[in-house]
Amino acid sequence: xxxxxxxxxxxxxxxxxxxxxxxxxxxxxxxxxxxxxxxxxxxxxxxxxxxxxxxxxxxxxxxxxxxxxxxxxxxxxxxxxxxxxxxxxxxxxxxxxxxxxxxxxxxxxxxxxxxxx
Numbered sequence: 001x002x003x004x005x006x007x008x009x010x011x012x013x014x015x016x017x018x019x020x021x022x023x024x025x026x027x028x029x030x031x032x033x034x035x036x037x038x039x040x041x042x043x044x045x046x047x048x049x050x051x052x053x054x055x056x057x058x059x060x061x062x063x064x065x066x067x068x069x070x071x072x073x074x075x076x077x078x079x080x081x082x083x084x085x086x087x088x089x090x091x092x093x094x095x096x097x098x099x100x101x102x103x104x105x106x107x108x109x110x111x112x113x114x115x116x117x
Contacts (some may be wrong), residue, residue, distance in 0.1 A: 015100075018094030019072070022086035027076050034075060042071040083111040 003091035012035075020035035049067040053060040 018090035022089030
């Protein structure tokens with residue numbers, strides 16, 4: 001149980017860090033707690049949509065991605081294009097953080113709150 005909680009928290013913080021970097025670049029917003037909320041809500045929304053629609057080829061994952069982008073769009077100003085930019089930068093930033101952490105042997109290679117990472 002403790003291991004699961006630690007993995008959850010580390011994954012959430014990695015995902016939030018990616019969103020924070022993306023939001024900082026795209027909107028100049030410097031608010032890490034907001035990034036944590038976005039990562040958590042985004043992960044929950046992604047999971048719910050994927051649960052109900054994930055088995056539909058192509059459409060299911062696309063709906064989950066749109067739902068995730070809707071959460072980012074809801075949290076940050078700038079519309080859908082900036083939300084997509086935040087999500088893209090978040091994915092790249094999370095991959096970099098995960099890669100470094102995996103190389104030094106701290107964690108596996110996954111993050112909560114950033115789809116596909």
